[in-house]
Amino acid sequence: MPRQITTFEFKLVGFLTLKQFIYFVIFIPLGFIAYKLTPIPLLNLLVGVIVGAMGPALAFVPVNDRPLDTWIKNLVRRLTSPTQYIYHKKNPPIYFLKNLFFVNDPHRVMSHIESQEKLSAYLAKTKSNLPSPNRKKQSIAVLLQKPKEALIEQKKAPQKPAIPNVVVKKIQPAPTKPFFSGIVKNHRLIPLPGVLIYVKDGQGNVVRLLKTNPHGVFGTLKPLPQSDYLFEFKDPKNTYFFDTIKLRIEESNLKPFEFFSKELI
Incomplete structure (x- = not known):
């Protein structure tokens, strides 16, 4: 059978291990010193015996198969260690994960919702216009049993009014x-x-108020007169700061503008 040899202590001094021998060497002289230093006759004997007996107790007395010094060590550690632990997160985020925005594209979501609404409206409209299968079966049965009466009823049935001609203008x-x-x-x-x-003219009047989408893009469809305009930027979260930039707006602006925050400096 294999045995645990990592905690095995060899007997180096007679039948004593090195630790047991050290306990004897320390506590027996301490007991003698305590006996000599205590002036009271009976008390000096009691104190000397107690102090001297600590060495044999630590060396030979086990409690639940554990030495007495291990119990004393665990008791001191338990009494001096804290009993409550509070977690404090101090690790900063990774540098390449800072200032990232994970936002869904709202245009894609809106197009999906609009397509679903159109499909449901179309299905509801076609379902209301289609005749029910029970009516079809009844009309076929009547036509087979009483063909003359069925033809007369079809002739008497009111005809749908003609649809007037509507001129459709292309918008x-x-x-x-x-x-x-x-x-x-x-x-x-x-x-x-x-x-x-904020797009301002030469007099400082705001002529356009734009906002960047989740991809940081902005734009306007309405044209502006050809002139110089001031572009002022504002971050609602006050995280980024920008300088006021003066730009020339032409009649046709093919290339998109690029603006960077002041952290670039």
Whole structure:
């Protein structure tokens, strides 16, 4: 049978291990010193015996198969160690995970909702216009049993009014290409959503108020007169700061503008 040899202590001094021998060497002289230093006759004997007996007790007396010194060590550790532990999170986030925005595309969600609404409306409309199968079976049975009466009833049935001619005018769709557009990023080239852009004219009047989408893009479809305009940016969370920029708006602005926060400096 294998045995645990890591905690085995060899007997180096007679029948005593090194630890037991040290206990004897320390506590028996201490008991003699306590006996000599105590002036009371009977008390000095009692104190000397108690102090001297600590060595044999630590060396030979086990409690539940554990030495007495182990119990004393665990007792002191238990009395001096804290009984309550409070968790404090101090580890900062990883540098490449900072300033990231995980936002779903609202345009994709809205298109999905609109397609579902159109499909449900179309199904409800076609379902109401279709005749029920029971009516079809009844009309076929009547036609087979009484063909003359069925034909007379069909002739007497009111005819649907003719649909008047309606002139449909083709409505021109609204322009889908923006007059000008741009993107707002931070110093890590990450798009910033929710940033407000104030477009002001030369007199300081706000002519456009724009907001970046979840991808940091903004734009306007309505054209502006050709002139110089001031672009002021504001982050509602006050996390990023921007300088006021003066730009020239032309009649056609093909390239989108790019703006960066002041952390780039």
